[in-house]
Amino acid sequence: MAPITSIEYFRVMPRWLFVKITDRDNRTGWGEASLEGHTEAVEGTLAGFATRFTGLEADDIEEVWQQGWRKSFYRGGPVFMSALAGIDIALWDLKARKLGVPVWQLLGGKVRDRVAVYAWIGGDRPGDVESAARGRWGQGFRAVKMNATEDVGWLDSPSVLRSSVERLKTVRNSGMDAALDFHGRLHKPMAKQLAKALEPHGPLFIEEPLLSEHPEGIKELYGLTTCPIALGERLYSRWDFKRFLEDRSVDVIQPDISHCGGISELKRIASMAETYDIAVAPHCPLGPIALAACLQIGISTANHQIQEMSLGIHYNVEAGDYDINSYITNPEVFNVKDGFVEKLTGPGLGIEINEDLVRQVAKTAEPWPLAGFVGKDGGYREW
Numbered sequence: 001m002a003p004i005t006s007i008e009y010f011r012v013m014p015r016w017l018f019v020k021i022t023d024r025d026n027r028t029g030w031g032e033a034s035l036e037g038h039t040e041a042v043e044g045t046l047a048g049f050a051t052r053f054t055g056l057e058a059d060d061i062e063e064v065w066q067q068g069w070r071k072s073f074y075r076g077g078p079v080f081m082s083a084l085a086g087i088d089i090a091l092w093d094l095k096a097r098k099l100g101v102p103v104w105q106l107l108g109g110k111v112r113d114r115v116a117v118y119a120w121i122g123g124d125r126p127g128d129v130e131s132a133a134r135g136r137w138g139q140g141f142r143a144v145k146m147n148a149t150e151d152v153g154w155l156d157s158p159s160v161l162r163s164s165v166e167r168l169k170t171v172r173n174s175g176m177d178a179a180l181d182f183h184g185r186l187h188k189p190m191a192k193q194l195a196k197a198l199e200p201h202g203p204l205f206i207e208e209p210l211l212s213e214h215p216e217g218i219k220e221l222y223g224l225t226t227c228p229i230a231l232g233e234r235l236y237s238r239w240d241f242k243r244f245l246e247d248r249s250v251d252v253i254q255p256d257i258s259h260c261g262g263i264s265e266l267k268r269i270a271s272m273a274e275t276y277d278i279a280v281a282p283h284c285p286l287g288p289i290a291l292a293a294c295l296q297i298g299i300s301t302a303n304h305q306i307q308e309m310s311l312g313i314h315y316n317v318e319a320g321d322y323d324i325n326s327y328i329t330n331p332e333v334f335n336v337k338d339g340f341v342e343k344l345t346g347p348g349l350g351i352e353i354n355e356d357l358v359r360q361v362a363k364t365a366e367p368w369p370l371a372g373f374v375g376k377d378g379g380y381r382e383w
Contacts, residue, residue: 002027002098004058007050007087011039012327012361014319015368016287018353019046019086021094023058029094030353032289033086034258035078037370045083053087059098061091065264081236081261088262089293089349097348103293104343107267107300114340115298116306118179118204120285122146122167123314129167133174142339143177143204143306148186148194151373151381155189161197168201179204179230184211185373185382188221195225204306205230205252205281211382212244219249228252233283236260238269245276252305256283258290263297270301279305285313288324291334292349299343307341309334315368322361327354 002023010018017039019031035042049068056064068084069075096103104110121132121144129146136144148164164180171178180203182191191209198206205228210217212234222229230252235241236259244250253273257266270280280303282294291309298304309324310316311334316323325331329352333344344350373381 002058003055004053007046007053009033009043009046009086010358010362011365012358013322013365014316017042017086018289018358019090021058021087021090023094027094027098029090029097029348030289031086031088031090031093031262032258032287033082034286034290035082036368038079039367041079042082045079046086049083049087058091058094061088061095061264064091076237078236078259082259085258085260085262088264089257089289092263093348100347102344102346102350103263103296103348104300107296110299110343111302112299114342115295116339117141117309117336117341118143118145118306119309119311120145120313125150126167130170130174133171133176137176140336140338144171145179145181145308148180148182151375152186152190153375153381154187158193161194164194165197165201168198168203172201177204179207181207182209184208188217192221192224195221195227199226203227207231207254215243215247215249219247222249230254230281233259237265238272241269241272245272245278248276250278252279252281254281254283257293258286263293266297267301270297270303274303279303281306282308284308285310285315288328288351289349291324292344292351295341295344296349327358328352329354
């Protein structure tokens with residue numbers, strides 16, 4: 001037996017929160033508990049979990065997860081589940097390293113040899129997508145995602161939607177598949193117009209066409225468009241996804257492994273979705289640990305379709321010299337070729353963390369500031 005002896009966490013640039021777990025035999029595992037804009041809250045929850053979980057057997061991943069959930073009474077939500085995710089991912093990494101196998105071997109083995117991936121273009125206020133798409137093609141990607149719009153009013157001029165259609169046409173004409181992220185920015189009067197306008201141009205999917213707190217609106221929109229509807233980054237457990245699966249109002253689910261309780265919960269959510277013939281495309285505009293954990297799911301999960309990667313995403317670029325390869329010593333594992341990343345074969349998550357750099361950056365890293373949009377009338381709009 002090798003109980004947990006320490007749980008540490010490190011705030012690093014550009015906006016990530018890493019977790020390191022060590023057991024009595026000095027074996028270690030790394031997880032990611034990033035929650036954009038709410039770093040301090042997750043750090044506080046991790047401090048509490050560290051007190052509760054130190055001394056528990058590191059191999060007993062499910063017991064740790066269930067104790068975290070069942071003995072908390074007040075549970076769920078982005079902060080709680082992000083902290084639990086960081087610990088869960090680290091425990092899977094630790095156990096698989098102990099056994100000398102990739103995590104996907106412990107999840108039942110592989111169902112594919114490589115994972116389809118896509119990258120971001122356009123930024124928060126979509127710009128020159130044509131040259132950005134060419135750049136992504138040169139990096140090996142064959143699919144991209146971009147924000148569908150800038151900020152949009154509750155009932156805005158139909159003219160604000162034209163540029164979204166033109167951007168999709170531009171990227172599709174370049175030979176790439178393209179997903180459109182509505183980002184919950186649109187309300188129903190505008191969302192149904194845009195979904196209908198995009199249909200003839202074949203988006204890969206439309207993401208968060210409405211905020212997830214409007215399940216009745218999403219169900220209505222589902223019946224109005226042939227565009228595949230994706231959502232899930234702001235759903236945090238299998239219970240949150242349950243309604244959307246039962247309502248048959250979604251085609252693709254996008255749980256975020258760093259927000260939904262980690263590898264354990266994402267695997268369960270994916271299995272639930274499979275019974276409804278729904279694809280999984282995990283949300284992951286985050287760091288290398290989250291991405292590696294997602295790829296372990298992708299390799300071992302039949303209904304996993306495509307994986308988001310944050311390589312060169314605008315958030316990373318704006319922060320300076322920090323990207324998904326910055327904190328690992330084997331960046332070649334994330335190489336993209338013809339739209340795919342080969343299965344990770346190293347032990348654990350398949351990445352090697354540069355711990356010295358993590359500790360150095362953590363000394364001065366500031367929390368990522370929350371952003372938002374304000375309309376011409378001074379009122380707040382969805383970001």
